[in-house]
Amino acid sequence: MAALVAYASGPYQQQFGTASLTVAVVATAGARRRDELVRWTEAELAAGGRVNQAGLFCVTGVPVVAASPETFFAHAVWRTPFEGRPGPLLDLSNISDRWDISDRCEMAETWERAERGAAARKALREVVRE
Numbered sequence: 001m002a003a004l005v006a007y008a009s010g011p012y013q014q015q016f017g018t019a020s021l022t023v024a025v026v027a028t029a030g031a032r033r034r035d036e037l038v039r040w041t042e043a044e045l046a047a048g049g050r051v052n053q054a055g056l057f058c059v060t061g062v063p064v065v066a067a068s069p070e071t072f073f074a075h076a077v078w079r080t081p082f083e084g085r086p087g088p089l090l091d092l093s094n095i096s097d098r099w100d101i102s103d104r105c106e107m108a109e110t111w112e113r114a115e116r117g118a119a120a121r122k123a124l125r126e127v128v129r130e
Contacts, residue, residue: 034061
């Protein structure tokens with residue numbers, strides 16, 4: 001735990017050029033084990049005087065194979081140390097779940113251009129082989 005916090009506080013930022021880091025832990029034994037891991041993480045952070053680093057860690061007891069990706073990543077099934085309520089691992093509230101018609105048209109046009117380009121490259125390869 002102390003090594004993860006120390007890594008996140010300097011070397012990680014230097015290596016990757018960002019301070020954004022989340023250590024996500026899946027407790028495969030379920031909610032009871034999740035709660036044990038959260039309590040242990042809280043105790044370790046408190047003992048090391050690193051309570052302010054609690055936001056680095058999220059723990060869930062939701063089985064990866066049993067949950068849809070939306071449930072697993074975007075629903076309130078993750079616990080962060082020292083926070084009472086679970087929250088999502090990824091906050092998707094600012095992302096629209098619908099594309100407007102111009103986005104759809106642009107996507108279709110891009111796809112058509114890619115298909116034409118692939119067909120042209122295939123034809124060129126056949127001509128070169130002959």
